[in-house]
Every structure is written in C-alpha cells, then in structure tokens.
Amino acid sequence: MEKVIDVQSLRKDFKSHSSRSGLKGAFRDLFTRNYKVISAVKDISFTVNEGEMVGYIGENGAGKSTSIKMLTGILTPTSGTVRVNGMDPHKEREKFVSSIGVVFGQRSQLWWDIAVQESFRLLKKVYNVPDDVYNDHMNHVIESLDIGPLLDKPVRKLSLGQRMRCELAAALLHNPKLLFLDEPTIGLDVLVKLKIRNFLKEINEKYKTTILLTTHDLTDIEALCERVVMLDEGQIIYDGKLAKLRSNWGEGKQIEFQFGEQVNLENLQPLLTELQAEWTKGDRDNVWIANVVNEEHVISEVIGRVVAANRITDIKIHEISTEEIIRNIYEEGMLNG
Amino acid sequence: MGKYIEMIRVRFLMMLAYRTNYYSGILIYSINIGAYYFLWNAIYGGKGEIEGLSVIQMTTYIAVAWMARAFYFNNIDREIAQEIKEGKVAVEFIRPYHYLMMKTMQGLGEGIFRLSFFSIPGMIIVSLIFPIEFSAALSTWMFFTIAIILSFIVNTQINLLTGVMTFFFFNNDGLIRAKRVVIDLFSGLLLPISFYPGWAQQVMDFLPFQAISYIPSMIFTEGFTGFAVWEAILFQLVWAVILILPIQALWVIAKKRLIVQGG
Numbered sequence: 218m219e220k221v222i223d224v225q226s227l228r229k230d231f232k233s234h235s236s237r238s239g240l241k242g243a244f245r246d247l248f249t250r251n252y253k254v255i256s257a258v259k260d261i262s263f264t265v266n267e268g269e270m271v272g273y274i275g276e277n278g279a280g281k282s283t284s285i286k287m288l289t290g291i292l293t294p295t296s297g298t299v300r301v302n303g304m305d306p307h308k309e310r311e312k313f314v315s316s317i318g319v320v321f322g323q324r325s326q327l328w329w330d331i332a333v334q335e336s337f338r339l340l341k342k343v344y345n346v347p348d349d350v351y352n353d354h355m356n357h358v359i360e361s362l363d364i365g366p367l368l369d370k371p372v373r374k375l376s377l378g379q380r381m382r383c384e385l386a387a388a389l390l391h392n393p394k395l396l397f398l399d400e401p402t403i404g405l406d407v408l409v410k411l412k413i414r415n416f417l418k419e420i421n422e423k424y425k426t427t428i429l430l431t432t433h434d435l436t437d438i439e440a441l442c443e444r445v446v447m448l449d450e451g452q453i454i455y456d457g458k459l460a461k462l463r464s465n466w467g468e469g470k471q472i473e474f475q476f477g478e479q480v481n482l483e484n485l486q487p488l489l490t491e492l493q494a495e496w497t498k499g500d501r502d503n504v505w506i507a508n509v510v511n512e513e514h515v516i517s518e519v520i521g522r523v524v525a526a527n528r529i530t531d532i533k534i535h536e537i538s539t540e541e542i543i544r545n546i547y548e549e550g551m552l553n554g
Numbered sequence: 555m556g557k558y559i560e561m562i563r564v565r566f567l568m569m570l571a572y573r574t575n576y577y578s579g580i581l582i583y584s585i586n587i588g589a590y591y592f593l594w595n596a597i598y599g600g601k602g603e604i605e606g607l608s609v610i611q612m613t614t615y616i617a618v619a620w621m622a623r624a625f626y627f628n629n630i631d632r633e634i635a636q637e638i639k640e641g642k643v644a645v646e647f648i649r650p651y652h653y654l655m656m657k658t659m660q661g662l663g664e665g666i667f668r669l670s671f672f673s674i675p676g677m678i679i680v681s682l683i684f685p686i687e688f689s690a691a692l693s694t695w696m697f698f699t700i701a702i703i704l705s706f707i708v709n710t711q712i713n714l715l716t717g718v719m720t721f722f723f724f725n726n727d728g729l730i731r732a733k734r735v736v737i738d739l740f741s742g743l744l745l746p747i748s749f750y751p752g753w754a755q756q757v758m759d760f761l762p763f764q765a766i767s768y769i770p771s772m773i774f775t776e777g778f779t780g781f782a783v784w785e786a787i788l789f790q791l792v793w794a795v796i797l798i799l800p801i802q803a804l805w806v807i808a809k810k811r812l813i814v815q816g817g
Contacts, residue, residue, distance in 0.1 A: 289647075289648050291647045292812065293809075310650075311651070312650070314647075314650045317648070324645055326645045328568070330567075330571045335564060339560050342556045342557040343651055344650065345557075
C-alpha cells in the first residue's frame with residue numbers, strides 16, 4: 218500500500234530564553250539572555266498508509282501540534298526527514314499544500330467578515346478547482362454537512378458548530394488525499410460531533426482520504442480510528458491498534474461496593490485470596506472498588522464473597538473506558554502501567 | 555493569477571461590510587483637506603507663489619495628496635503583525651499562494667474601493683468648495699496614473715517590510731507607528747519636499763518616501779514638467795525594484811525561523 222506519510226527520526230528543538238527574576242535580573246536580561254533548548258519532538262518515526270484514519274493523541278504539550286505543523290510544512294524540522302504525499306513539505310510548498318486539507322479547531326480559516334460562499338469561491342480559485350468538479354463534489358459536501366442555509370451568512374454570525382462544519386467543507390473543497398484535523402470537535406455538542414464523524418467516515422470510504430486526527434476527545438478516536446499514535450514528551454509511546462491498547466490495558470472491570478458499615482482493607486483483603494483482583498479505596502466513605510479481570514467466574518465469585526461477608530447498600534460494575542486507560546498511561550507512563 | 559484577482563474582489567466585499575468606517579473616513583479626509591487649505595491660505599497671505607507653487611497649485615496639491623493617500627494607504631503592516639501575533643499565519647502557510655503577494659492584493663482591493671467610492675466623489679465635492687485646478691492635458695493624467703500605481707507599490711512594500719519585521723521582534727507596534735509618522739512627514743503629504751531645507755531635500759533624495767506622495771501630487775499639479783516627470787517616475791520605479799530585495803530576504807529568513815505563537 219502507498220505510504221501517504223513517512224516520517225523518519227523527526228526532531229524539533231526550540232530555543233527559548235528564560236527570564237531572570239527581579240528588577241536586577243530584568244536589567245541583566247537586556248544585555249545577555251539565558252537560552253535553553255527545548256525539544257518539542259524527539260526523533261519520532263512513523264508511517265501512515267493510504268486510506269487510514271489515525272488518531273494522534275497525547276497530553277497538552279506532548280508535541281502533537283508541533284509535529285502536525287512540521288507535517289503540513291508550517292514549521293521547519295530541526296532534523297529528520299518528512300515525506301508527505303511523496304513530497305517534502307518545505308521544498309515544494311505550494312504544490313504540496315494543494316494536496317492536503319487542514320482544519321485547526323481553534324483557528325478559523327474562513328474570512329471572518331464575508332459570507333461563507335465568498336470564502337468558498339475564493340478558495341476554489343486559490344486551489345484552481347474546475348467548475349464541474351467543484352459543483353459535483355461540493356454539492357455533496359454541503360448536503361452531507363447540512364450547511365446549505367449557512368452559505369450566505371458572514372462567518373462572524375455563525376455559531377461554533379455551524380462554523381466548524383463550514384471549516385471542514387472549506388478544507389475539503391479541493392478534495393485532498395490527506396486531511397489533517399487538529400481538534401476539530403473542540404467545544405461542539407453531541408449532535409454536531411456525530412454529524413462530523415459520520416461525514417468523515419463517509420469521505421474516507423468514498424475517496425479513500427487519509428485522515429490524521431488529533432483530539433482530546435477520545436470518543437472521536439473510538440468512533441473513527443482503528444489505529445492510534447500516542448505521544449508523550451515528544452516521543453511516541455504507543456503506535457498500534459486501538460483495540461490492542463484496550464485489551465492490554467483495559468482488561469478488567471471495576472466493581473464498586475458501598476458498604477453499610479465501616480470496613481477496612483484488612484477485613485476486605487482476605488475476600489480476594491486466590492482471585493485475580495485487588496482493592497482500591499473509593500472516593501467516598503465506605504466505598505471500595507475491586508479491580509478484577511474480565512472473567513465471569515471471577516466477577517461472580519468476588520461479588521458472592523463480598524455480599525456474603527458484608528452488608529452492602531449499593532453495587533456498581535464499571536468497564537474501564539478508553540479515557541481511563543489513556544489517563545492511566547499519561548499518569549504512569551508506558552512501562553510501569 | 556486568478557486567485558490574486560479574486561482576493562481583490564473579496565477585500566472589496568469586506569470593505570463594503572464595514573460601511574461606517576467608510577463614512578467616517580470621508581469626514582476625516584474632508585476635515586484634513588479643509589484645515590490644510592485654510593492653513594496654506596494663511597501662510598501664503600498675499601504672496602503669489604512660494605517655492606515655485608502658486609496658492610491654487612498648493613490647494614490642488616493638498617487635495618490630490620490626500621485623495622491619492624486614500625488609494626495607496628493601507629494597514630497591511632498592522633494586519634501582518636496581528637496575524638503573526640495571533641498565530642494566524644499558520645493558516646496562510648497551508649495555502650498554495652504567496653502570503654505577501656496576497657496581502658498586497660488585499661491592499662489593492664482596499665485601494666480600489668477607496669479610489670472609486672471615496673477619492674473620486676470626494677475630489678468632485680472638494681473641487682466645488684475650494685478653488686482647485688485640474689489639468690486638461692491627457693499626458694498629465696496618464697503620468698499621474700502611473701505615478702499613483704507606483705506610489706501604491708512603494709508604500710505597500712514599506713508596509714510589508716514593517717509587517718514582516720514582526721517575525722523578528724514579535725511586538726513591533728512602535729515601529730509601525732513610527733513608520734506611519736515618517737511616511738506622512740517625509741512623503742510630502744503634509745509639506746511638499748521642495749519646502750524642506752536644502753540639506754534635508756538632499757537626504758530625502760536617498761530615501762524612498764517621496765515616491766509615495768510628493769511625486770504623484772507634483773505631477774498632478776504640474777509642479778513637475780517635461781524631463782522632471784520622467785525623472786520622478788524613474789525614481790519611483792527604481793525604489794519599487796530595490797525594495798523587493800530586503801522584503802524577499804527577510805521573508806526567506808522569517809519562514810525558516812517561524813514559530814507559530816499560541817499553540
């Protein structure tokens with residue numbers, strides 16, 4: 218299969234100066250400055266094939282945006298090679314950017330003061346899209362995203378959800394092979410999110426558009442991406458199937474017991490002997506959580522033993538969500554999780 | 555090329571979106587022309603001419619200088635600075651066009667809008683109120699057209715240069731403000747260059763500013779005639795070419811060291 222993105226030991230260092238403290242320090246800063254080099258992205262390598270939808274996740278400051286900016290040709294890498302759509306994003310900038318689409322959730326690409334359709338018209342000229350191709354493709358996009366009634370309104374009068382759908386349509390106007398989405402669903406309600414997700418799935422199937430998606434909303438990733446690339450402190454800590462991440466990390470369930478009386482770990486610990494389970498204290502009084510493997514007999518055994526030995530006022534069974542898995546990974550790192 | 559022409563149209567539409575700016579602009583320009591008219595009348599007193607300009611030529615000079623300003627003036631330096639500070643340049647870099655060229659086209663769209671809805675009607679009104687002489691010679695109008703196009707180019711280049719400096723200083727409001735004052739003063743908008751002391755005129759011969767206002771206004775008022783017109787246009791042309799170099803150089807360096815601010 219054709220490699221759409223090919224990144225080899227990509228690195229980006231920023232030189233930043235640190236200010237000295239106090240008035241005296243400020244004066245010294247006028248003449249000499251302390252510089253330190255911060256590596257935002259540390260020698261990452263990965264490839265993405267045509268038609269893949271990849272979730273690109275990581276904490277704030279993990280280096281996601283920086284690497285996306287290098288992939289889109291906005292930032293120059295300090296070292297390493299980037300080939301996207303078979304081109305070097307920097308050397309052939311104008312030709313390269315015609316082959317990608319980008320949505321920055323936090324930045325508008327439409328012109329603020331003019332009607333949406335005027336922005337589209339300008340972009341059509343910018344990307345040199347012929348009339349018939351434009352009409353055929355965009356009528357479909359406009360219909361799927363349901364933005365027909367918004368076209369004659371100036372962007373500043375649109376709500377966030379409306380604007381975001383228009384942004385997406387604008388990014389797809391030239392039907393790019395590769396689409397970068399940087400937090401496209403930030404601040405959107407459930408219905409708009411669903412509409413956007415369905416639309417992305419549809420274009421992925423129809424045009425085999427490759428999509429690289431960064432988001433903090435993991436439900437987006439679950440709905441769209443089979444594969445995730447996870448970044449932490451500028452390095453890739455996981456690259457593989459989302460399902461595998463779930464089965465490696467999220468194997469198990471949590472059983473939350475609300476006890477009717479005071480209990481402590483010494484009383485509870487014997488109940489779990491010879492079972493693959495352990496206790497953690499809940500966030501309220503007399504609430505304890507048993508973390509158990511996801512097997513029927515273990516779950517029923519734990520419940521049976523606890524219920525037989527203690528008075529219970531409430532009981533809940535949780536499945537560990539992707540969000541919790543990711544949170545655990547962020548908190549504990551990949552190794553000791 | 556189509557995309558650049560489309561940008562002119564879009565900017566035109568944006569100007570229409572903010573009509574209040576446009577009306578207040580007419581008012582400000584009329585007040586300025588009026589004030590300078592009375593000031594110069596007082597300075598001339600009974601004198602027939604000063605530094606080779608008659609009082610009528612002087613009022614014409616003032617009116618034309620301000621009306622031409624409506625065409626060449628734009629805020630693209632401020633816009634570039636704003637876009638850099640807010641990190642919006644990121645979006646501009648993922649578009650298949652030359653950012654600075656696009657900015658120039660936006661300035662041109664703005665200029666054409668002001669020229670057609672502002673300068674021309676304004677000039678008609680002003681000529682009804684104040685005694686102003688229009689030249690009948692076709693060649694004067696032709697040279698004037700060339701001169702204001704070149705003055706737009708030179709002024710825009712200076713704006714681009716100031717704007718791109720934001721990449722290096724991150725906050726250059728001061729520079730932008732200083733540039734504005736320098737242009738108003740040294741371009742001949744407030745005072746014709748021929749009124750400056752000899753040594754200052756010599757210094758200004760080595761600076762691009764008089765290409766912006768002094769030259770088109772002098773051509774229009776026929777303060778320049780014959781060979782002087784050609785010389786003046788050549789002066790503008792040379793500066794328009796020279797200024798490409800620092801802009802292009804700064805732009806290449808800026809692209810290399812671009813840090814997108816805010817995420």
